[in-house]
Amino acid sequence: MTQRMVVMYMEIGCLVSCLCGWILVCSTLPTEYWTFSEVGSIVLTTSNYYSNLWKDCISDTTGVSDCKDYPSMLGLPVYLHGCRALAVCAVITGFFGSVLTLVGMKCTKIGGSELANARVTFAGGITYLVSGCCALITYSWWANKVVREYLDPHFRAQKFELGAALFVGWGGSVLLLSGGTVQSYFSGKEGLPSPSSPERPRRPATYATARTRRTYMLPASSSRVTLVPPLFYEGRKSRESRATTKAGRTFSRDSFV
Known part of the structure; x- marks a missing residue:
């Protein structure tokens, strides 16, 4: 049964x-x-x-x-x-x-x-x-x-x-x-839902969800620091590093010639 x-x-x-x-x-x-x-x-x-x-x-x-x-x-x-x-x-x-x-x-x-x-x-x-x-x-x-x-x-x-x-x-x-x-x-x-039931796994934060109004809110401890999306700086840093690497390679080739 x-x-x-x-x-x-x-x-x-x-x-x-x-x-x-x-x-x-x-x-x-x-x-x-x-x-x-x-x-x-x-x-x-x-x-x-x-x-x-x-x-x-x-x-x-x-x-x-x-x-x-x-x-x-x-x-x-x-x-x-x-x-x-x-x-x-x-x-x-x-x-x-x-x-x-x-x-x-x-x-x-x-x-x-x-x-x-x-x-x-x-x-x-x-x-x-x-x-x-x-x-x-x-x-x-x-x-x-x-x-x-x-x-x-x-x-x-x-x-x-x-x-x-x-x-x-x-x-x-x-x-x-x-x-x-x-x-x-x-x-x-x-x-009725049980209060001891495990919570559903949350979706990981992406670049689209990171840049929200809460991201740019000032923290309570300091009024001069602004929080920015970390992925933005990581991407910018990676692009700058790739550009520096390419420039370094070109300079070394010209000096060799």
């Missing part, structure tokens, strides 16, 4: 992993069970409280449930605004990461050259990493608040526990981060 086939199968595996993670992250947004709390008031009646980014809900054992949206955006706490923004960014960046990966994959043959496809795939991997980071921060921030309030002995309001949506979101975030990391590594290794 050639290296190109290995990279192609790797790209397919990373795309499937990131797509699964993105779908899991998207599925948590409409789910109400980000936090839940069970309160038993009577033996036969139990109330369940649960909430998510958008609303609070309550249900009982009789099957009656009621949900209420948050009343005002301006009255919401800062962490709720931050979690909403990060969750939406995770969904949007994950979508664009899928588009870039599909365009740049070797098996789709949509892009141009191999180098261009590798760079597009690298951009898709970086976008997946951004999506995974946004999703991971969202669920971790929400869980940190819930755990902190639950363990605080001075917190007198209703205490909640971690819901199933947080664990599903963490799983999706891990899939996004792992797939994006592997995809970025292999595509960046192929599409």
Whole structure:
């Protein structure tokens, strides 16, 4: 199996992993069970409280449930605004990461050259990493608040526990981060130039390239010395030496006659 086939199968595996993670992250947004709390008031009646980014809900054992949206955006706490923004960014960046990966994959043959496809795939991997980071921060921030309030002995309001949506979101975030990391590594290794690669040999300086503006620039140490092309003087010196040799030969012949 050639290296190109290995990279192609790797790209397919990373795309499937990131797509699964993105779908899991998207599925948590409409789910109400980000936090839940069970309160038993009577033996036969139990109330369940649960909430998510958008609303609070309550249900009982009789099957009656009621949900209420948050009343005002301006009255919401800062962490709720931050979690909403990060969750939406995770969904949007994950979508664009899928588009870039599909365009740049070797098996789709949509892009141009191999180098261009590798760079597009690298951009898709970086976008997946951004999506995974946004999703991971969202669920971790929400869980940190819930755990902190639950363990605080001075917190007198209703205490909640971690819901199933947080664990599903963490799983999706891990899939996004792992797939994006592997995809970025292999595509960046192929599409981006390595800093440790040897430089190309430069062309030797010729007479045409020697006589440039930089040649006649004054050095910093002295303002009276002018740099001139060495080849010019070498050629002039060789012509003068040949002329002197010819003149010397003619003079010796005339003196002999």
